[in-house]
Amino acid sequence: MSQSNEHARPLISYRTEEVDGLNIFYREAGPKDAPTLLLLHGFPTSSHMFRDLIPLLADRYHVVAPDYPGSGYSDAPSHTAFRYTFDHLADIIDAFTRKLGLKRYALYAQDFGGPVGFRLASRHPERVTAIFVQNAVAHEEGLSDGFDTARRLWADRNAQTEAAMRRHLSIEDTRGQYLFGAKDPARISPDAWTHAQNGLDRPGIAEAQIDLLHDYQSNLKQYPHFQAYFREHQPPMLITWGQHDPFFTLAGARAYAGQLPKAELHIFDGGHFLLEDHAEEVAALMREFLGRTINI
Template identity: 50%
Template sequence: MSVLPLARTAHRHIDVDGVRVFYRESLPERDDAPVLLLLHGFPSASHQFRRLIDVLGSRYRLIAPDYPGFGHTETPDGFTYSFDRLADVTEGFVDALGLTRFVMYVFDFGAPVGFRLAERHPERIAGLVVQNGNAYAEGLSDGAREFVSLRPETPGAEETIRGLLTLAGTRSQYDTGVPDPDLVAPEGWTLDQHFLDLPGRKEAQVALAFDYHSNVLRYDRWQAWLREHTPPTLITWGVGDPFFPEPGARAYLRDVPGAELHLFDTGHFALETHLPEIAPLIAGFLDRAWT
């Protein structure tokens, strides 16, 4: 009986302007393997891509960093948490690894980080895999709109944000919209909560929450970028997402009409339940986009 090859994965740190960035990198059999940059979401980190790296990493070079304020990445005292700064560090990370061209997987927070990178270096983007990563007003649920409207001076705003940073709040992001929660491994939200409970991490997440409106203000720019560059695009979307509903997935087709769209009956973390369906789609897309 033959066994499908699983990836060998290296776990490393690299310094980017004083930030000790942790990342996972698969070690594919080919030196010239297509590169897929995996940009994680909230409240997770690169560990959310472990199984995807296992199944695709022997054939493709999958690279997944942890942002400042997430996972194993370490930041210096006084680091300012904003989406611009997350993009700055991620750009520095890409430069430090010498990545000149890659397909970019954007999920949740990965979309605002990734689209900032795309604006700065469009020549590097060989294609996009969009998984519940929003760039359209109609892709915001009512709950997401209320979240975006929070400001530090609003009474009770910080308490509302901190309510999402509890174990119950973290688990709900994995379970909500999932028809069969038994398919969701508990270590995902458990590990997320471990990192959220580290010193200074909740303060970092509060700062990013108050900055999230800066992403919505950029939606027009990102849509214009998509129309101008029309990158090869694969969209995989969990339609039960409580933050980013299905219209946000379909909206991409206005600006990238040739995009490939696949909808799944699951929630925000679609890879948790639908890896067997999504991984082959990504593999086929990488083979087509990497030219």
């Protein structure tokens, strides 16, 4: 017996695009003539973090979620052959959007996706229709004591500070990032941290990620620039926040209001990777927000 397609789950395609000599993997779903949502992942994950969110949006939106170089299924050149910096990641994703012909898009930024996405937005404000911030900061008050190991690395990169940071790339720490602060840890799929750790354990990836974590200090220097972009352009912003995030504080979530008084903030009983157990709630907020702000 045939079944109606009225409530069919949107199909997701898994593709690669050559960008500056690298194969950039991405997930894509939804009609290409619909408004685009560009989903930018955090650390230590990849576009895999959006596996539950994409089907909840792709019936109405064109959803694109790339993996950065060194993450997920994208090429992972040696850190001696590729500059693992946030400026360079933004360059690659910027070129990726041009290759795909994405002229306008709403940004979803989580963790590393914040400094990558905010660089794109401040470079090309005319392209950004809205910004969804999920546990990503643009203000120093958003950085918790969880950054102490990184701060020591920033102050003096040496064998000891690198070794301390390398311990944060272990399976114990990766699992903890997903489980800490979750209202019900039994709802967090082990697939999440297993997938992330498999990526971290590839040859050369630890060195690449330590380069990136060392470069994270460059984002702090960009915060005034990001804030100036917010003040001048007033992009519609929806903030969803797991309040038990061990790295990014609620003060960082609330700080956006200083530049964007109309920004909407929704605080959840969750952790750093909020989509692991709150994807449906976040998707519902996004759909309602987009309906009001970009008039679809």
